[in-house]
Amino acid sequence: MKKMNIKNLKNGPGNLVVITLVGLGVLMLLAQFIENTHFNKKLSYSEFVKKVELDQISSLTVTGNEVQGIVTEKSPTGKEIRTHFATVVPHNAKLWNSLLKDHKVDVTGAYPSADFGIWNILLLAMLGSTIMLVWFFFKQARGANGSNGNNIFSISKSKAKLFNPAQIKVTFDSVAGAKEAKEELYDVVDYLKNPEKYKRLGAKLTRGVLLVGEPGNGKTLLAKAVAGEANCPFFSVSGSDFIEVFVGVGAGRVRDLFAQARKNAPSIIFIDEIDAVGRQRGSGQGGGHDEREQTLNQLLTEMDGFDTGTGIPASVIVIAATNRADVLDKALLRPGRFDRRVEIPFPDLVSREEILRVHAQDVKMDTTINFNHLARCTPGFSGADLANLINEAAINASKHNQDKVYLKDIDEARDKMMLGKEMKTRTFTDEERKITAYHEAGHTLVRLLLHEECDPLHKVTIVPRGRALGVTHFLPERDKHSMSKVEMVGDIMAALGGRAAEELVFNKLATGASSDFARATEIAQQMVRFYGMSKTLGLVAYTPQGPYGYSEETARLIDHEIRSIMQECYDKVLVLLADNKDKLYKLAEMLLEKETLYADEIYELLDIPARASFRLQ
Ligand code: ADP
Ligand code: ZN
Numbered sequence: 001m002k003k004m005n006i007k008n009l010k011n012g013p014g015n016l017v018v019i020t021l022v023g024l025g026v027l028m029l030l031a032q033f034i035e036n037t038h039f040n041k042k043l044s045y046s047e048f049v050k051k052v053e054l055d056q057i058s059s060l061t062v063t064g065n066e067v068q069g070i071v072t073e074k075s076p077t078g079k080e081i082r083t084h085f086a087t088v089v090p091h092n093a094k095l096w097n098s099l100l101k102d103h104k105v106d107v108t109g110a111y112p113s114a115d116f117g118i119w120n121i122l123l124l125a126m127l128g129s130t131i132m133l134v135w136f137f138f139k140q141a142r143g144a145n146g147s148n149g150n151n152i153f154s155i156s157k158s159k160a161k162l163f164n165p166a167q168i169k170v171t172f173d174s175v176a177g178a179k180e181a182k183e184e185l186y187d188v189v190d191y192l193k194n195p196e197k198y199k200r201l202g203a204k205l206t207r208g209v210l211l212v213g214e215p216g217n218g219k220t221l222l223a224k225a226v227a228g229e230a231n232c233p234f235f236s237v238s239g240s241d242f243i244e245v246f247v248g249v250g251a252g253r254v255r256d257l258f259a260q261a262r263k264n265a266p267s268i269i270f271i272d273e274i275d276a277v278g279r280q281r282g283s284g285q286g287g288g289h290d291e292r293e294q295t296l297n298q299l300l301t302e303m304d305g306f307d308t309g310t311g312i313p314a315s316v317i318v319i320a321a322t323n324r325a326d327v328l329d330k331a332l333l334r335p336g337r338f339d340r341r342v343e344i345p346f347p348d349l350v351s352r353e354e355i356l357r358v359h360a361q362d363v364k365m366d367t368t369i370n371f372n373h374l375a376r377c378t379p380g381f382s383g384a385d386l387a388n389l390i391n392e393a394a395i396n397a398s399k400h401n402q403d404k405v406y407l408k409d410i411d412e413a414r415d416k417m418m419l420g421k422e423m424k425t426r427t428f429t430d431e432e433r434k435i436t437a438y439h440e441a442g443h444t445l446v447r448l449l450l451h452e453e454c455d456p457l458h459k460v461t462i463v464p465r466g467r468a469l470g471v472t473h474f475l476p477e478r479d480k481h482s483m484s485k486v487e488m489v490g491d492i493m494a495a496l497g498g499r500a501a502e503e504l505v506f507n508k509l510a511t512g513a514s515s516d517f518a519r520a521t522e523i524a525q526q527m528v529r530f531y532g533m534s535k536t537l538g539l540v541a542y543t544p545q546g547p548y549g550y551s552e553e554t555a556r557l558i559d560h561e562i563r564s565i566m567q568e569c570y571d572k573v574l575v576l577l578a579d580n581k582d583k584l585y586k587l588a589e590m591l592l593e594k595e596t597l598y599a600d601e602i603y604e605l606l607d608i609p610a611r612a613s614f615r616l617q
Contacts, residue, residue: 027125040068040086048087052103057085059106065089158257160237160269168228175218175225176358176383177351184342185209185226188317192230192266195315207303208337210274210328211321213344216384219321222344223270226319233267235260239276239320242295250277250295258302258316266315274320278328296329303337347383349375355383359390364404377414377458389413433592435502436462439513441588442501445580446573447494448608461596485533488523492569493576495520500573501584524565525558534561 043051051057051071060069068086075081100107172182188209191198211219220236227234235257242250261267271277277295303318320338322328332338347355353375360371378386390405392413397405444460499513527533536557550558577584583606590605591597603609 023129024122024126027122040084041071043071043085043087045087045090048085049099051085052099052105055103057103057105059108061108061110062089063110158235158237158253158260159241160235160257160260162260162264163224163227163234163236165227165231165233168224168234170221170225171228172225174228174358175221176354177347178218178222178344179351181211181222181342181344184340185222188319189226189229192226192232192268192315192317195266207316208318208320208332208339210325210333210338210341211319211344212323212325212341213321214323214346214382216382217344217346218383219344220270220272221383223268223319223321226317227268230266230268233261233264235264235267235269237269237271239271239273239278242277243292248291248294250291251298254295254298254302261316267317269316269318271318271320273322274332275322275324275327278320278322278332280327280329281331296332300331300337347381347386352378352381352386355386356390359387363390363394366404366406369405369407369410374410385417389417392417433462434588435506437588437591438501438505438584439498441584441591442497442499442504442573442577443494443516444497444602445501445584445587445606446497446576447490448602448606449576449580450490450493457599457602459596459598460591460602462591485527485531488527488531488533489565489569492520492523492566493573495523496566496570496573497577500570500577501588504574504577504581505584505588520566520569521562524562524569527565528558528561534565536561 048057048067056071056073057069058072060067066086066088068084071083071085073081073083172185175182211222213219224234224236237257242253257269261269277292277299279292279296281293281296318338325341333341353371356371356374356378360369378389381389389410393405393409396409396412400409402409440460440462444457447457495516498516499509502513503509586605587597587602590601594601597605
């Protein structure tokens, strides 16, 4: 996770630069304004003389040979217009004195002063703000750096956030599921709690644990829970925090971080996104990889150097997180460094239920909510997604002024998360609605009729959300790691059921089925290329990267096989739906009426024996 350093933004010299620039801009505008409006109208000497003769000038000020004053004219409407003027009097102007006397002009003399124009003021302002800027910058640097004389600026200080034991509220109990990960980390906790126990026997313990998994599945949470369990300080930093444009800065930060951690030992350093610093060296990834390599080398040195120096090994454990373990430099994974690797997978059914329960604790929930069913409805959700689901549901409930969260709120939140925002504004023609109803009814009916081959039904809806016109929801009975051929064919047929129903009922083809086809094709090609489930290609895995690759001829055969699987499935679906046309019509018409149908309503309507029904509302 990337965090912005807010404190730096507020006080940093960056802001000062902005303020100064804006200030200068305003000054310049002001200067122009003054020059345009306030400065005098320039008159030629003869114009000036004429105006004196017309008695339009009653007083003036003379500075050297420059004359300034006010001209008072009458506009055609009889209004008096007063204008400041200035003019320069030629040295030998004769008319000067007598003319002014004749027309009773009041003359004032003034000493010529240094020409202190607006541009000079501006220059001074610029100089001043530059000095201020430099001064602030130095003050900042010194202030943040304390008395540490080694560093010129604060950038060599680690950006790690320190959590003291008293601040850490999470323990292993806060982490739902993740059983294996917790078991692995219990050792680490024990070591941090009783380092002597291990040191006594000279046991060499892991110093580094690598948590590998997709974002949002609780890597940060787990690492913090280790600190919570062991009751020790927790330094949290992101790999990208080490990276700066200046060479040597990252290494400096690593050194500083480890020094702090040692001082606070036993302690934990958590490095999120370690791949930002830990990529394979010499891979030349992007510019400035010199800096990154230096940083990485420093990290390796620090991890090796835990035991040296004081003679007493410092109990500092480094936990790093990544979802790209494959790009890490091998040196990082050597014994004594990150030699323990813990996978943090997406939560399975049981874990999802637990995670939902953990997060539901903070929210007022309807007591009849069945968390097992909720978990079934959320395959592929990460821990963070599940936390978000509960939160969104609570927001929905608050919006509706309810005093607790009901299942419908969760359902609404889930649909929104899965399919994008519910679109209330977009309207559909009756024709479109009808086609969608038959399309979804087709998907649903195929699944119901194929019974054994497909996941049980959850609900069907033709309420449009996001880009999907309608949706048929099914609940996998278990998290699938493998599928049988029957199941795969069942999935293809169900995906094609939408289009087949359209063809049967309306006898024309619409474009709404493209994602269905994409899904069906994907499954078919997996059958052919990876699982040896085709008729002619035999038991070979055809991957372009595989040991054999494949020829163009084979590619043609693969295409052919995929097409024939698809066609065969489609033909079967057409027959299946034609044989059950009455059910198709019943279902579609009911959908048009109610928009959303739940599994048990459908079983009842079609008189199909219910199979594990999961009514959500
Ligand atoms: P990662 O570091 O893997 O990206 P986080 O630890 O930051 O994931 O998880 C984000 C949030 O998701 C956590 O703060 C927590 O609310 C929720 N979460 C993730 N996994 C779990 C879990 N196993 N149990 C409870 N909450 C979880
Ligand atoms: Zn469809």
